[in-house]
Amino acid sequence: MLPWTAFSLALSLRLALARSGAERGPRASAPQGDLLFLLDSSASVSHYEFSRVREFVGQLVGLLPLGPGALRASLVHVGSRPYTEFPFGQHSSGEAVQDAIRAAAQRMGDTNTGLALAYAKEQLFAEVAGARPGVPKVLVWVTDGGSSDPVGPPMQELKDLGVTVFIVSTGRGNLLELSAAASAPPEKHLHFVDVDDLHIIAQELRASVLDAMRPQQLRASEVTSSGFRLAWPPLLTADSGYYVLELAPSADPGTVRRQQLPGNATGWAWTHLDPDTDYEVALVPESNVHLVRPQHLRVHTLPGERGAGGGAAGRGQDEIPPPPPPEEAGPERIVVSHARPRSLRVSWAPALGPAAVLGYHVQYGPLPGGAAQRVEVPAGRNGTTLQGLAPGTAYLVTVTAAFRSGRERALSAKACTPDGPRGRAPHPQTP
Template identity: 25%
Template sequence: MRVFMYFSTLCASAEDLEGEGESTLPLRLDDTGGTEEINEISGADPFVCTTQAIADIVILVDGSWSIGRLNFRLVRMFLENLVSAFSVGIDQTRIGLAQYSGDPRIEWHLNAFTTKDAVLDAVKNLPYKGGNTLTGLALTYILENSFKPESGSRSGVPKVGILITDGKSQDDVIPPAQSLRDAGIELFAIGVKNADENELRAIASEPDNTHVYNVADFSVMSSIIEGLTQIVCERVEEQDKEIKGESTGQETQGAPQDLVTSEVTARSFRVSWSHAPGSVEKYRVVFYPATQGGRPEEAVVDGTENSVVLRYLNSLTEYQLAVFAVYTSSASEALRGSETTLALPMVNGLELYDVTHNTMRARWSGVQGISGYMVLYAPLTNDQASDEKEMKVSDAVTDLQLEDLTPATEYTVTVYAMYGEEASDPMSSQQTTLPLSPPKNLVFSEVDHNSAKLSWEAASRKVTGYRIMYVKTDGLKTDEVDVGPVTSWTLNDLKSATEYEVAIFGIYDEGQSEALSGSFTTDPVPEPLDLQASEVTAESFRVSWGHSAPGIVLYKLTWAPYDGGDTKEVSMGSTH
């Protein structure tokens, strides 16, 4: 017989752990420094199961925080009394144990120990795990891992499960419990303290009056041990007779064969198998992600069916599969396999077109069966990575305009097909926005010794003005002037007979365009007009002349004897 013992609790705070279970049961130190329960029934001999039927006992202990360390000692004592009631040995009753909170783990398998003393030592040294309570996941884990030939489980042996819980499970226990019962495991449920009695009844086999227990505290668990072990012992013997009776009948039992997967998509695939022998009531197909730690799910079909489509799966995910044939009072070994779903259909044919300095359009081929599209676009340069923008559109949109882009910048545009909250692989493309339009056709006119007129064609209707920068060809200082949206400007106060380089930029809200460049050379200062001498004497004469150009601020006059001698000069303002 396979006996399954199961302990489940709810989470508790650190404050709960400090005092929970303290002094709830009289304890005394034994010679080794440990504690043992004082038997409240003086002189009562413990019950011993004397049936010749053997059992495989798998104990699943919930080590979650709400039990508390002191109460966990009482759980160990309860387990010692339970183990002591049976004849334990490699050829007799076998006992394995797993512990769980948020995740289950095997403490030892059915074939790990060959004597009762070894099992009792393991129970006494059972560590307290701690954590949350996910009972449904743990029940499935035991079904999948403990009741297997490689774990020491024997064919033709009755199956029994015993649940001990002090609260309500944090996940659904009904389907996993049903799976255990479908596999021929008879379940008992024991509630302690604040256990949910409706949940106990939903887990336990019928009838409730012999399979459901409820006690007020861990300290009085010992009061039910004798009645529990008697009932378990009786059911071991009864099931042993039933199994032996079935084995002499005509019904043949076995596992399904030839697992095949087909019709694989991103969200589903079909599982098929060859029928198991005998009268199969139904088939259970258990499936779960191989590497993501997901909860096992199952699909159940009638025994006349030999395939089922598993739906609502994750894309590009490997799933482990187990198919069980369920008979009237037992379930077969699993037919196992695996399959990997496909990637979600993705966008293709992405094209970026109608590019301007601050916009571009994106279009792509539509994808069937999606909920919409997500479009991400960002400058390709690393220092602008934080400028990524996101747009979500319906499944009917396959062409849209991207706006507020930076001129002369390469962008990466990525489109995802969305399936609810899940996204396909991306389709990406790159395109560079156009630079801002510069002015055109620079012309220099009306150039004289200290000024020049610049003329150009307008850059764009969106230009807000122009920036003119000019510098002497051999100079270091650059002069700059900002003007409005005009198409000509005169530069003044230039140096005569000098070459100048000029650059004109269009100014936009988005920034500055590339430069329109050119150069010119100012004229020399023109000579004075109509030079005349008058009022000549032996020692002096007057010189007069006409102004040759506006803007002259100084004249320099030099003179010397015609037949040789010293040259003299004088400088004077233009008003003289």
Template identity: 35%
Template structure:
């Protein structure tokens, strides 16, 4: 399929037909990422609702709510079942992922009994009550019922309206338009639906859009604040992406007006009309900022959005971390830079991977390294250096380090002639360690047809770990025999012995160029 390409002259953004669906998907995710508030579902679970209808109601809710991002600071969903004794099926903090919400909705069982809607609404009032001393997020009550004998709901519904709760209703059966019209909050045409249970899918998009308007209000959201950056998100304000955004931001003390340019400190970004987020970088730590989003259309400037935030304090601590002097039982860890004026002390925590006890070393703020000892050989460790600032704040950096394998050498090597040109080689090792793989034996092979030592050549043999001797043949006169242990990562220290005659072996304490101790 040929690709259609569109280029923005100012921003050099390239779109293709092949990535259109992915672009739309990301756009939708950004849209719902701006939503924040509580949705309480009032689900009619009485006996007047058939099992057939109840199944449609559950699946309708799964489809309706699946685009919303859940959790604190985003959208929270709770469910109250209406029957003789109304009960909370799950509260706002139960489902923090879409998977958990869908599972909770699908396993909800019908309770039957009477339609005690009034009692369920009193329960809903407690769940949706505005927290004392805090600004309440947008709150939505979604009432799903067959409309049979809903009872006296005027007073509890009025109390919810007064509390600032938006009420939406869907009726799948009896039509009492006057009752439902009084129950829902305006606009009636967007918040009240009458539909057969098997046809509920036709209202999904309209109802979701109504909820989105309530929860995803035109606000400038600030997220992911660090000491030097912040993420701004908003619900799209320009229809069809036509026009552009002007984003101004600066320190609060300078940004007294959205058009302030005092000392040129306010910064301005020009953004595409379809954009719904922007990352602010190179901010100053621990500084109050104010930002304005100004939509521009062909008709001029429309209503702008604004918000304030404060960047986090600078977290001082290790910027570099390295390891050295690694041995079987030790490793040195070093870090920098050293900031004794800001860092009160360093705490070094280390433990074997994947599991093991955590050890801790505490050092002054003037130190930049420490030698960790009594470690396990041939083991990977996770080492974390934590800078504890005078304010009590902490910043950490971690590194992985491996100790070396223990490589025990041989303790003895003996050569015993067993024939004219054969010799028995015996050796002893410190132990058969876990990493011992075997032994390498190297010797000089003589040429029987020549008496010259220059005609000999070297040969080698690999033996398994359980071997402690071998017999060599065609060994040249005055040949040197070397044996070294082989471990998983390297060879250990070996021994060499020289065969002077068939009957004499002389001990010599030097070390040859290959790292073997030599016996003669």
């Protein structure tokens, strides 16, 4: 009887903790969180484009449960210097937020997105600036695809704080760079869409934002052939417990690496992993105060060469993978020409370090979100003709340079075919 009595007492205690936590936490019907909209308000965006983006953000806000005890919104302009249209907590209803968005004027100037991201971290998402502790943070960045200053480091600082990053690109941009800037997986957090078609993704983005507002969400970013970063919202505090991180290859679950972290931690970087490998990740919160369930995630490292002594053995866990060598720079410019109803010519400035280039992959598909096709182009060429296209259709074209080191560098652009007869299209041809 004693073992069963001890088990019953333990179970009752855990259920009581779960019930008390549920009473203190937000209801599922009214998610809590801080939502920051970052809009490209610079001179690189036309007045028409800015008005369509503003209309889209207002539409998205109308679909979200904003108000006291629920979601709060803030709007920041990207220009020569960041400008806050309204901070968190200024407007207490969705209608008030929509009115403020409609009244927002374009700021013009340079596209200093990195400066705006650093500003958001220090002035908006910081608790000393009024951000609510313990609630999810979400950033929706709407951009035409470019920035005058580096975006990667300040964006990573936000993600290390547990901020979930969604990116909506209405123009051309480096697909790999934007994928790295968005939260993982990029196919869920990165959207390429024409400015006139933004309304198409409103419902999908709403569902994704609400999903990101749910607590206990473990995410991976900066996935390379040898490592990745993990981030999660604040689930504990330094005084209420600690975390145990576990990592193991899916094919060999007995080979486990563990790392203990304090309760105020919200991120960790695993390094010196094997390329092209599935890894199982577990985040186990240990606390006698709060009942928080473990979280699990599967991450696949990118392909690459398996060097001698790779993997976890004999390596430190706090090293960051070295940056790619500067000579491996991908295509710098994409030119679309000879556009026909069913074909168009794509050419690009060759990648630097031609001796190290194995070739190019050209991937193209109709916007938004159509099935993509791929064409292989030899290293000595810097152009190809895409055939079998649909008339009067916008396509997202991505040119990727593949290097002998296993790294890849890519650039994306939007291309449109002119109107024409819509009969049966010929099959796409490889150049």
